[in-house]
Amino acid sequence: xxxxxxxxxxxxxxxxxxxxxxxxxxxxxxxxxxxxxxxxxxxxxxxxxxxxxxxxxxxxxxxxxxxxxxx
Numbered sequence: 001x002x003x004x005x006x007x008x009x010x011x012x013x014x015x016x017x018x019x020x021x022x023x024x025x026x027x028x029x030x031x032x033x034x035x036x037x038x039x040x041x042x043x044x045x046x047x048x049x050x051x052x053x054x055x056x057x058x059x060x061x062x063x064x065x066x067x068x069x070x071x
Contacts, residue, residue, distance in 0.1 A: 022052070025063045038063065 024045055027033060033041075038056070042063055045054045052065040 021057075021064050021066045023057075023060060023062045023064050024054075026061065027063070028061045 025033075025041060027038070042054045042056070045052075045063065045065060049065055051068055053068050054063065054065045056062075057064045
């Protein structure tokens with residue numbers, strides 16, 4: 001189970017920026033991550049970056065974010 005604010009250390013999240021999209025965690029590099037942990041990581045990122053949309057990018061096989069579109 002991923003503990004709060006511990007996923008950066010445990011999974012070496014790098015936040016590689018690619019334009020407006022940020023790759024927070026490449027899941028292909030961490031096959032031991034469970035679905036529950038992916039959800040927890042995404043929730044933590046949503047709290048940390050309230051101005052960004054957190055999503056699972058299937059092409060990158062990664063947890064990513066991008067700026068939220070204005071309403």
